[in-house]
Structures are given as structure tokens and as C-alpha cells.
Amino acid sequence: MSMVVANGLTHRFGPEIALDSVDLVLDTGEHMAVLGDNGAGKTTLLRILATALRPTSGRLEIAGLDAFRERRRLRHYIGYVAHNPGLYPALSAAENLEFFCDLQDVSRSRVAEALETLGLASVAHRRASLLSRGMQQRLAIARAILHEPRLLIFDEPDASLDADAADVLGHVMKGRTAVIATHDHALANRLCPRTLVLRHGRSLGTATHLRVVR
Amino acid sequence: MNPFRAAIAVARKDLVSEWRTREMVPALAQFVVLALLIGNFGFQIDSRNAPSIAPGILWLALVFAGLIAFGRTFAAEREQSSLEAMLMTPASPVAIFAGKALAASVLLILCEVVLLPALSLFFGTPFSGDLVVAVLLATIGMASLGCLFAAIVARVRARELLLPLLTLPLWIPFIVAGGQAVQSAMGLPGSYDQAIGLLIDFDILFVVLTSLAARFVLDE
Numbered sequence: 296m297s298m299v300v301a302n303g304l305t306h307r308f309g310p311e312i313a314l315d316s317v318d319l320v321l322d323t324g325e326h327m328a329v330l331g332d333n334g335a336g337k338t339t340l341l342r343i344l345a346t347a348l349r350p351t352s353g354r355l356e357i358a359g360l361d362a363f364r365e366r367r368r369l370r371h372y373i374g375y376v377a378h379n380p381g382l383y384p385a386l387s388a389a390e391n392l393e394f395f396c397d398l399q400d401v402s403r404s405r406v407a408e409a410l411e412t413l414g415l416a417s418v419a420h421r422r423a424s425l426l427s428r429g430m431q432q433r434l435a436i437a438r439a440i441l442h443e444p445r446l447l448i449f450d451e452p453d454a455s456l457d458a459d460a461a462d463v464l465g466h467v468m469k470g471r472t473a474v475i476a477t478h479d480h481a482l483a484n485r486l487c488p489r490t491l492v493l494r495h496g497r498s499l500g501t502a503t504h505l506r507v508v509r
Numbered sequence: 510m511n512p513f514r515a516a517i518a519v520a521r522k523d524l525v526s527e528w529r530t531r532e533m534v535p536a537l538a539q540f541v542v543l544a545l546l547i548g549n550f551g552f553q554i555d556s557r558n559a560p561s562i563a564p565g566i567l568w569l570a571l572v573f574a575g576l577i578a579f580g581r582t583f584a585a586e587r588e589q590s591s592l593e594a595m596l597m598t599p600a601s602p603v604a605i606f607a608g609k610a611l612a613a614s615v616l617l618i619l620c621e622v623v624l625l626p627a628l629s630l631f632f633g634t635p636f637s638g639d640l641v642v643a644v645l646l647a648t649i650g651m652a653s654l655g656c657l658f659a660a661i662v663a664r665v666r667a668r669e670l671l672l673p674l675l676t677l678p679l680w681i682p683f684i685v686a687g688g689q690a691v692q693s694a695m696g697l698p699g700s701y702d703q704a705i706g707l708l709i710d711f712d713i714l715f716v717v718l719t720s721l722a723a724r725f726v727l728d729e
Binding site for chain 2: 345346347367368370371373375377379380381382383384385386390394395397398399400422435438
């Protein structure tokens with residue numbers, strides 16, 4: 296069964312076309328990397344898939360539901376980590392997650408589990424502003440899995456993570472459908488059997504076990 | 510998803526953040542005291558003209574303190590990119606807006622805790638329950654409008670300029686009715702009950718309108 300079906304996704308920022316007629320089908324449990332140079336449209340595509348941005352045109356279905364008509368319902372299914380962690384610096388790691396438990400309507404007992412999964416249990420009571428950039432990124436990933444989403448969308452999650460990034464990401468992606476935008480081709484090959492390459496907002500097609508040809 | 514739980518969570522988060530950083534309330538309290546001091550030195554105050562001058566100074570201080578307090582509510586979220594994370598949850602945008610407005614109102618009320626006794630001290634005007642009720646009722650409507658426009662302008666660069674331009678004209682009803690209620694509470698002629706009734710009407714009208722509009726402002 297398909298988790299994501301996108302047809303002709305196009306997005307314009309004023310006169311600029313950020314994404315140009317991208318088609319995409321992603322099966323349940325499938326992992327896909329999105330590669331492309333800066334400005335290729337990776338973040339725009341991911342924000343549309345996360346239902347954070349409405350495309351100028353095109354159609355998107357997630358788990359068989361129209362992504363924009365059923366947007367609020369779908370947010371129970373989607374975990375999104377943006378390039379910027381977007382944490383509350385004055386709150387501790389645990390308090391950041393507790394706040395999002397309240398907004399996600401899930402039990403706060405999920406916090407300890409998510410912190411443990413991301414290796415943050417020892418800094419649970421440390422303020423987010425005092426965490427390293429890598430730990431902040433891990434905390435953002437912990438926030439994205441609080442509600443046990445079926446679809447994970449990561450925008451360059453490895454940018455600040457340390458050497459074991461692939462292990463961390465592989466662990467949280469297990470059993471879920473995932474889309475990752477990254478510049479790291481080795482990471483993409485290791486985590487995702489399938490890769491979509493974007494250039495100037497256009498899809499250059501998908502490939503398995505990518506060989507990078509510039 | 511319980512919208513009250515979400516709204517309370519948002520308000521609590523903002524208030525805990527403020528308590529720990531103390532970025533806003535001490536600065537606002539200093540601002541309102543300085544505004545009263547300037548008003549006190551700028552006018553020749555005596556026991557006869559104090560009740561007619563003090564309400565004007567009170568509303569000037571409140572309006573500018575409000576612009577600062579409400580302006581920060583969404584600007585800080587945008588700066589730390591946390592608003593999108595919050596909007597990506599199933600929580601309703603109206604609940605998120607209500608929580609932000611509630612927290613901003615509490616911060617402004619904390620300023621009023623300094624402002625109202627200081628007003629009595631500097632201007633020798635009576636401090637009464639009627640005065641407190643009038644100011645609190647105006648705060649509710651001003652907070653809902655201020656937070657809505659703060660959410661609208663948070664994504665533009667000239668937000669500090671745009672917020673007063675958009676907000677001040679719509680705050681005029683609160684300043685007119687609130688000014689009349691405060692003058693009556695200070696012993697000047699005028700119907701206190703009529704002014705309070707108007708303030709309640711404006712509160713209901715603007716809380717409902719801003720809640721309806723918040724969905725469209727925050728949804729994308």
C-alpha cells in the first residue's frame with residue numbers, strides 16, 4: 296500500500312518556481328532520500344509532504360487521505376524535523392517534549408522513552424539553550440517521534456549530528472515510512488534504498504543505490 | 510484534541526519561559542514607571558487636574574507597554590523557528606492563539622500591578638476596585654487584537670513599525686471606553702456602568718472576531 300502519492304507538485308515563491316511538477320509514490324515502510332544542490336527544492340518538497348506548506352498546484356495523498364483537506368488529522372501520522380530544531384531555549388529537554396506531548400495529545404510518559412531512544416536521558420533536565428547543536432538536533436528528532444508517527448520527514452537531520460548519525464536515524468526510521476533530505480550521499484545510500492534527485496525544482500528521477508554523477 | 514489543554518500548555522510554556530529569562534516583565538515595569546514619571550514632570554499636576562490628566566497618562570503607558578508585550582509573542586516564536594513545530598501538531602491554531610494571548614495578557618496584567626499603584630502614588634488619584642476592573646476589561650480585548658496583529662506581522666521585517674500602525678486604530682474603542690470608565694472611577698462625571706458595559710461588548714466582539722481570524726492567520 297502507498298503511504299505517499301504525489302502528482303504534479305508545483306510551488307512558486309512569487310515568480311520563482313521552487314518545485315516543478317514533481318511526482319512521487321512512496322510505499323508504506325519505504326525509505327527515500329532526497330538529494331540536490333542548495334536551492335534545488337528539497338526543503339520545499341519536504342515542507343509540502345509534511346503539510347506545512349500548501350503547493351501552488353498538484354495533488355498529494357498521505358495514507359489514502361487528501362493531504363490538505365485532512366491536514367489536521369494527518370498530523371497524527373507525520374513527524375517532521377526541520378533544518379532548524381525550533382526548540383524553546385528556556386525549557387529543559389524534558390519540558391520541551393512534555394509541551395509537545397500536550398499539543399500532540401499523547402501521554403507525558405512518552406518523554407522518557409523518546410529521550411532514551413535518542414540518547415538524551417542524561418541531559419533531560421538541562422535547558423535546551425545549553426545543549427550542543429547535535430543534541431538539539433537529537434531533541435528535535437525525539438519531538439518528532441513522540442506521537443509514534445507513521446511517516447517521518449527529516450530535512451538534513453545529519454547536519455549537526457555526530458558520527459553515529461546513521462545509527463540514530465536508522466533506529467528511529469525502523470518500521471516507518473521516511474523521507475530524508477541530505478547532502479551526504481553515503482548516508483543516503485546507507486539508510487535509503489531509493490533516492491530522488493532534484494535540480495532547479497525538477498525531479499531528475501529516482502534511483503536505487505545511487506551513483507552520483509555530476 | 511482538547512483545545513483547552515493545548516491553550517493552557519501554550520500559555521504555561523510562555524509564562525515559564527518568561528519566568529526563567531525575565532526578558533519582558535522587568536523591562537515593561539520600568540517602562541511604565543518611567544512613563545508615569547515623565548507625565549508627572551511634564552504636566553503641572555495638582556489635586557484638581559490630576560483625575561483628568563492621570564487617565565490619559567495611564568492609557569498611553571498601557572498602550573505602549575501592550576505593543577511591546579504583544580509584539581514579542583509571535584516574533585520570538587518565529588526567530589527560534591518554533592512556531593512551525595507547534596503548528597505541525599494536531600492542536601487547533603485557535604487554541605495556540607488563545608494560549609499566546611492568555612500569556613501576553615498575564616504579562617501585561619503584571620505590569621498593571623506596578624502601573625496602577627504607581628499612578629496613585631505619582632498623581633494622588635484614588636486607587637479602587639472600579640479602576641482595576643476597567644483596566645482588566647480593556648486588557649482582554651487589547652490582548653486579543655494585539656496578538657492577532659502580532660501573528661500577522663511576525664513574518665515581515667518591518668514588524669516593529671507595522672504592529673502599531675495596524676493595532677492602534679483598533680484599540681481606540683478600548684481607550685475611549687476605558688478612559689471614560691477610569692475617569693468615572695477617579696471621581697469625574699460620567700457613567701461608569703455604561704463605559705464598563707461598552708468594554709464588555711467590545712471584549713466579546715473582538716475575542717470572537719480574532720479567534721475566527723486566528724485560524725487563517727496561523728494556518729500557513
